[in-house]
Amino acid sequence: MIRVGIYGYGNLGRGVEHAVRRSEDCELKAVFTRRDPSSVKIATPGVPVYSADSAAEHKDEIDVLILCGGSANDLPAQTPAMARLFNVVDSFDTHARIPEHFANVDKAAKEGGRTAAISIGWDPGLFSLLRLLSNAVLPDGADYTFWGKGVSQGHSDAVRRIDGVKDARQYTIPVESALEAARSGSRPELSTRQKHTRECFVVAEEGADKARIENEIKTMPNYFADYDTTVHFISQEELDRDHKGIPHGGFVIRTGEVGDGTNKAVMEFSLKLDSNPEFTSSVLLAYARAVYRLNSEGSTGCKTIFDIPAAYLINKSAEDLRAHML
């Protein structure tokens, strides 16, 4: 059994807890929290909740620690600190800062003789892997990534910060005609605006000026000004009833030429997720298994999804995989 620890018990941490329960070769050994441990009730009976500060004391009880904090404030410090003590996996998703984060985690993991995998999830993560695979197979081609339909927490938060807004939920939606254009093989240039629309469901405060709120949303730089945005005002009850989930998904498409250029090929990978964090957690656990195995073989330092063979992700022997899955 692979002894798993969870560091940070929010949506992602709870998702990892469920994913561990679904995996016959993994068991949850501990949850670490920065809150008062006695205030955190977890779903798995008999598993201790410890203070994050005490993690080092438990390093010999855990084969791999899954870091479930946020990329903005938590992971840049937490992952290197923990990678000195544990094999770790994180879902660091600030694309521009990945090289710096990789260097920090790699140094710490190597010093500790540990193995780490960063930026695991679906984007970065499975989408990155499919981008690489399709570029390797089709060097003459064009890439397209679409996101959605799904909830963007950042955009939802931005709407909530507008004066007079009580609550809000924002969906990013791929434009069907842009998807078709991407798949056509004609290699169209598609702007972000052409590829996605944005839809907001807003609960206004009593007496708030809805026209002003709608205008502030639609003209908000970076978040909405470059998109076709639709705003719906609904009641808190409707928001809670119809928009409580955290769905997401998307498409990675590459088209390219093969042979003498007469023939084309389209490679497409898509996800449709009822729960973004629960799916991300499932990916994290598969790569946690890989990180543990790589460390057992003496391969230390920081890895990405590009460096890890698929065979390490699953609880089956190489013989079994060749006989039944190849």
Place this chain on the structure above:
Amino acid sequence: MIRVGIYGYGNLGRGVEHAVRRSEDCELKAVFTRRDPSSVKIATPGVPVYSADSAAEHKDEIDVLILCGGSANDLPAQTPAMARLFNVVDSFDTHARIPEHFANVDKAAKEGGRTAAISIGWDPGLFSLLRLLSNAVLPDGADYTFWGKGVSQGHSDAVRRIDGVKDARQYTIPVESALEAARSGSRPELSTRQKHTRECFVVAEEGADKARIENEIKTMPNYFADYDTTVHFISQEELDRDHKGIPHGGFVIRTGEVGDGTNKAVMEFSLKLDSNPEFTSSVLLAYARAVYRLNSEGSTGCKTIFDIPAAYLINKSAEDLRAHML
């Protein structure tokens, strides 16, 4: 530059030749044929064509040899024989015999200090990889593979063997409603018949009994009897004009439960290929690059697509990949 050799110059070999031309880090060094070398004209000026029997004499001129023969009669003997002398890649696709083929190639490659990758292409190949990835991430779920729309050479050949048939082309076509059922997450049990239909374009010989031919096709055991089959009689001119290509493709779909089971996820990978052999060739070359690199690092023996990290497939540095593709 990675020095590539092609062993067998049919559709697949010609596809590899084009793929090499599209790859900045690869060069074609030689083509090996079992025909009279002087009778084989290749598309790349200045590259020698040698007799297959003389391959051993050229082993130091080639970094990786791509085997482009057939799975039924060529590869079971050719791949082990060549894996003793060269790093090799093949597209062995007889699923039931993969374990035996793996063992033979692994032994030969280890004895020769070489690296081999077998069963590379799209199924087995990229489809296998996606089946593994989606099973690792969604252990509680159901798998579906659909093929087509595409030409099945085996089924086309079977129709051509019927008395009175001059020429024929058979397409395997996925059933749209079955695709939708697979994506629904309801985990339907779908038989092969429910998932695919078959469409035949047949050129009958002058005066042949078309009703008998159609009946023989539709009732042919293994090939057609278990499917809804449509038969169209057309002229040779129409067949040559409209059905000359070798398109193919398909879908790998896995749906599964995440979290406490309330939420589902759908992972889908699809290919749409104007030319089945030209795309397969492109996959073979990407894995040839990986095989060469693995051998350079001292990793010998036989590998499958499950064993090879994606980073090895592409002509970019790890730093570049992390900065721009992750």
